[in-house]
Amino acid sequence: MRGFRLTRTKGIAQMGIIDKPYAFSDNASAQGLSIYPKTARGHIFFIGFMGVGKTTCSTKLALRLGVPHVELDTHIQQKAGKSIRRIFAEDGEEAFRAYEHQALCDAVASHTPSLISCGGGVVCHTPNQAMLCSEGYCILMEAAPKTILERLQNNLPPLLAVDNPLERILQLKQERQDAYECLADWVYDTTGKTVDTVCDDLYAHILSLNSVCVSA
Numbered sequence: 439m440r441g442f443r444l445t446r447t448k449g450i451a452q453m454g455i456i457d458k459p460y461a462f463s464d465n466a467s468a469q470g471l472s473i474y475p476k477t478a479r480g481h482i483f484f485i486g487f488m489g490v491g492k493t494t495c496s497t498k499l500a501l502r503l504g505v506p507h508v509e510l511d512t513h514i515q516q517k518a519g520k521s522i523r524r525i526f527a528e529d530g531e532e533a534f535r536a537y538e539h540q541a542l543c544d545a546v547a548s549h550t551p552s553l554i555s556c557g558g559g560v561v562c563h564t565p566n567q568a569m570l571c572s573e574g575y576c577i578l579m580e581a582a583p584k585t586i587l588e589r590l591q592n593n594l595p596p597l598l599a600v601d602n603p604l605e606r607i608l609q610l611k612q613e614r615q616d617a618y619e620c621l622a623d624w625v626y627d628t629t630g631k632t633v634d635t636v637c638d639d640l641y642a643h644i645l646s647l648n649s650v651c652v653s654a
């Protein structure tokens with residue numbers, strides 16, 4: 439969690455950073471919020487498995503907060519000129535991960551603090567982990583595997599398009615869980631909650647960072 443040193447190495451590289459103090463402006467800009475990084479660029483990353491609501495909620499929250507929103511998968515599709523599904527089918531997962539890494543680099547490079555919605559596999563790549571640690575605050579969104587399947591089953595993403603998607607979710611999630619938890623500054627479970635409730639809770643949390651994290 440916030441301010442700790444990552445020492446768990448199972449499945450992810452050891453990283454020595456982490457101190458990511460933030461402050462929010464008292465002085466309203468746009469719809470009332472500016473994010474001022476102290477030591478990092480001040481982004482907020484939404485991480486977590488597919489189907490937990492990262493894209494939906496971060497899009498709404500960015501509008502509500504009046505800050506830019508970046509969705510890495512959208513960025514990847516624009517760069518590649520084709521859908522995520524086609525990238526996986528025609529170029530393979532490795533090529534997709536390369537696009538994904540570049541998309542994260544591009545998003546992080548922005549000097550305007552942004553809400554950045556990350557694909558579920560971003561946390562698996564060591565250079566991405568370092569960026570997520572040093573360049574922003576990570577909100578880990580969670581959901582129960584059955585809930586994830588219910589949300590995605592009408593349009594299964596490439597990695598879940600298998601005979602037994604629930605088994606695949608359980609397996610992939612377990613493989614990634616250490617990385618998710620090591621990177622998380624805060625964890626929020628969306629199981630059984632409406633989008634509005636999730637957004638309200640995340641909004642309140644983001645605003646609360648103002649009071650918890652500022653140190654000169």
Ligand code: S3P
Binds near residue numbers: 489558560597
């Ligand atoms: C992936 C998650 C997807 C997308 C791609 C791979 C993953 O994004 O990047 O299908 O490896 O978990 P979402 O988590 O936004 O669905």
